[in-house]
Amino acid sequence: MSIRKLILIAAVLAASYLGVINNAPMGPGTAPPVSPVSSPLAPPNAILTSAIANRESGVQVQGGGTVTKVLPDDTNGSRHQRFILRLSSGQTLLIAHNIDLAPRVASLQPGDQLEFNGVFEWNDRGGVIHWTHHDPAGRHVSGWLRHAGQTYQ
Numbered sequence: 001m002s003i004r005k006l007i008l009i010a011a012v013l014a015a016s017y018l019g020v021i022n023n024a025p026m027g028p029g030t031a032p033p034v035s036p037v038s039s040p041l042a043p044p045n046a047i048l049t050s051a052i053a054n055r056e057s058g059v060q061v062q063g064g065g066t067v068t069k070v071l072p073d074d075t076n077g078s079r080h081q082r083f084i085l086r087l088s089s090g091q092t093l094l095i096a097h098n099i100d101l102a103p104r105v106a107s108l109q110p111g112d113q114l115e116f117n118g119v120f121e122w123n124d125r126g127g128v129i130h131w132t133h134h135d136p137a138g139r140h141v142s143g144w145l146r147h148a149g150q151t152y153q
Helices: 003-018 046-053
Strands: 057-074 080-087 092-098 113-121 128-130 144-147 150-152
Touching: 046 057, 046 113, 057 092, 092 113
Parallel strands: 092 128
Antiparallel strands: 057 080, 057 113, 080 092, 113 128, 113 144, 144 150
């Protein structure tokens, strides 16, 4: 085997390991890959499905769905952008995105597709997803929202 082939094989292996071939996010400030959710219409991950079925709260989850309604911002205390998201299962969730800590999701409209990573809290209307942003104190898992190719965290 020639030296060129060995170098090429080593370069491909190194690139794969570093995530270049898999297009993994790199560098500070980028969101982690969303392996359980391949598209916004994919079913919620198993953790979210279980949390909803068991009426659990305080569970870190990922999922995606379709925006059905954009609600007025909650301006009591920390400001939150709020909207209703319908999962592929038909389940609806309130997304409460802290816009004092993360940018507002731009141009959000009913019918838009959105992915999320945050904390699920069960309630009698289905549940709420919050912590969809970074934690400035670094004590909590950072969440995020993805809409129209942009990550908000």
